[in-house]
Amino acid sequence: MRNWRLWKCVIQRWQTIAGSSIVTLCNINLSTTAQSPLPAVKIPPNTTDAIEPTIPLLSASQPTPAQAPEINAAPKRDRFSIKKVQVLGSTVLHSEIAALIKPYENREVTFEELIGLRSAITQVYIQNGYVTSGAFLPNNQSLNNGVVQIQVVEGELERIELSGLKRLQEGYVRKRLEIASKSPINRQRLEKALQLLQLDPLLEQVNAELTVGNAPGRSILKVRLKEAPAFHAGIAIENRQSPSIGSVQTNLFVVHDNLSGRGDRFSATYGITRGLDSYDINYTIPLSASNTTLLLRYSNSDSRIVEDAFRNLNIRGDTQTVSFGIRHPLVRSPENELALGLALDLRRSQTYLLKDIPFSFSAGAENGKSKVTVIRFSQDWVKRKPRQVLAARSQFSLGVDVNATINDSGTDGRFFSWLGQLQLVQELSKKNVLLIRIDTQLTPDSLLTPEQFSIGGMDTVRGYRQNQTVADNGILGSVEVRFPLTSNPEVLQVAPFFDIGKVWNNQNSAPDITTIASLGLGVRWLIQRDLSLRLDYGIPLTKIENQGNSLQDNGLYFSLRYQPF
Known part of the structure; x- marks a missing residue:
């Protein structure tokens, strides 16, 4: 009423x-x-x-952080003298990543420790809602200069697919989702936008899933809507x-x-x-x-x-x-x-x-x-x-x-x-x-x-x-x-x-x-x-x-x- x-x-x-x-x-x-x-x-x-x-967001085909081929496995006894760790491609979580890499600089580390650092960076992305972002160790790195590089692929939205709309223009929904789907994709931010759509009196039902896109780190947001x-x-x-x-x-x-x-x-x-x-x-x-x-x-x-x-x-x-x-x-x-x-x-x-x-x-x-x-x-x-x-x-x-x-x-x-x-x-x-x-x-x-x-x-x-x-x-x-x-x-x-x-x-x-x-x-x-x-x-x-x-x-x-x- x-x-x-x-x-x-x-x-x-x-x-x-x-x-x-x-x-x-x-x-x-x-x-x-x-x-x-x-x-x-x-x-x-x-x-x-x-x-x-939360609104159901991730489908069974949940996108996972892209993993590139890593440095060829080295014997566990090998150690490398590392002066600096460079993290490439990261636009968020700078302080968190800096805290992770600091203990690895200016000392000798094993290959397994570098793998653990890469996994820790991926995990801090996921813990902060960036579920389609991840880190990897690029191949063919020369560690002789004491610098190791870790590449981050931040998740991007390839496209938004809408279905179920009749009278309501797609732009009304699309623009509201695009605000929340800027790179890197954040699950909480995207869920918030979907919940606001669910509260919109123009819409009776909102269902969404995030599926794998056509390239590493890229995803497709599929949204099924029913107008009120x-x-x-x-x-x-x-x-x-x-x-x-x-x-x-x-x-x-x-x-x-x-x-x-x-x-x-x-x-x-x-x-x-x-x-x-x-x-x-x-x-x-x-x-x-x-x-x-x-x-x-x-x-x-x-x-x-x-x-x-x-x-x-x-x-x-x-x-x-x-x-x-x-x-x-x-x-x-x-x-x-x-x-x-x-x-x-x-x-x-x-x-x-x-x-x-x-x-x-x-x-x-x-x-x-x-x-x-x-x-x-x-x-x-x-x-x-x-x-x-x-x-x-x-x-x-x-x-x-x-x-x-x-x-x-x-x-x-x-x-x-x-x-x-x-x-x-x-x-x-x-x-x-x-x-x-x-x-x-x-x-x-x-x-x-x-x-x-x-x-x-x-x-x-x-x-x-x-x-x-x-x-x-x-x-x-x-x-x-x-x-x-x-x-x-x-x-x-x-x-x-x-x-x-x-x-x-x-x-x-x-x-x-x-x-x-x-x-x-x-x-x-x-x-x-x-x-x-x-x-x-x-x-x-x-x-x-x-x-x-x-x-x-x-x-x-x-x-x-x-x-x-």
Whole structure:
């Protein structure tokens, strides 16, 4: 199951001339927000999958270090005076080889000792993963000058043979393997590249073998691949939105993970509630074999307040977001990943009263219009172990004075903020899993509504309506334990949880509610392979006045997802 970005619906109270309290503004956007899920983490349905330490690499016809004819056997009693040992053809392991040859210089040695030195050099190559490299003593050497030569043949990859690919271009796989197959061939480096391919969502199966090539020290890498299904489509029905615009949302989504055959991913989502009409389009394409990725995104939403108390006011809003970004992994292995990202977000929103009258419902907006141009610098880190996944994300956001809302109120498009996220998935036993999540946002500025931190809802603090309270700064924590009820732990699980969150402002007055917490129980049910149901019931520990009667207001959330493709 994939994480879907949240619509952010911000509700702010204001007083009419008559003094009645009215919830007025629903500022909705689809761009990256404070509570965006960690992009590098995928929570497993139950236990974390252990990454195999190795992938079958060497076939029965394993290449062996090339051996050339050696110096003709000499009587065992013969000894040679050796001043210097020259090792030719070696480009790696210089210190290790130097330590091996030092005891043989400036003394008399036997032929058997030279054979032993040659074998020791070959062995140090093999011990360091260079399994197709080796050393030999060249023929017809004259040892009268006291210099003996040992030739090293370092293993090279003659070619890569790929089979099984259909839509995915061979270059996508070949370039990723070529990075790891530079001479001399190293088994661990090659296995790491194959394991990363095995983790690639575009590939379902990867089998490889290294066979003998057509010359000494040369090998052929044969890789058999099976592509994973690239096209996905489905429908999700869930009460994830704020009741002010209609909490029950129907989402239609389509995803293609390999649109042009180059590993580029396209996704589109259309969502609708009683008061919301929205769509979201994403496109990502890898730029290099190291998985540097370009990201493009556009979202648009039209919303209106549909709660009975405010329907006659015809409050509505329009939001558009355009995003450009690039992400580059600095460290990438089956166990660890560290990546940096740089993005530019352009967000424009407009709110109206009585359908067509521009009107501001939040601080900083001018005649209902707010514009932000934000540069975001992110750092993502993931650590995987057989029974644990730990992920952290840091994001610095800088609102710049470029086509942005600028005023003297102290709340405008110029700001600086930091978002930190930490997530732990820990296997407690073979079937039970612990999930811990912490999010926080800190800023010295007063933020426009779309950049604020919100708590309340299915993905933050359950037991309260979506975006129950919003402010400039905030912190939330969640602890959940999943227990399977069937022999297959992925089919049916119960998940008791505890959620808590706190928000505060810098300049503007504090929200009516600053801290909320809840205890509850969730159910995760995989009804069949392509149909799943999620239920969460939260008991609020902080009393909220003037709540409505929606399922959210009564602490109940549901998500029904059908994905036939």
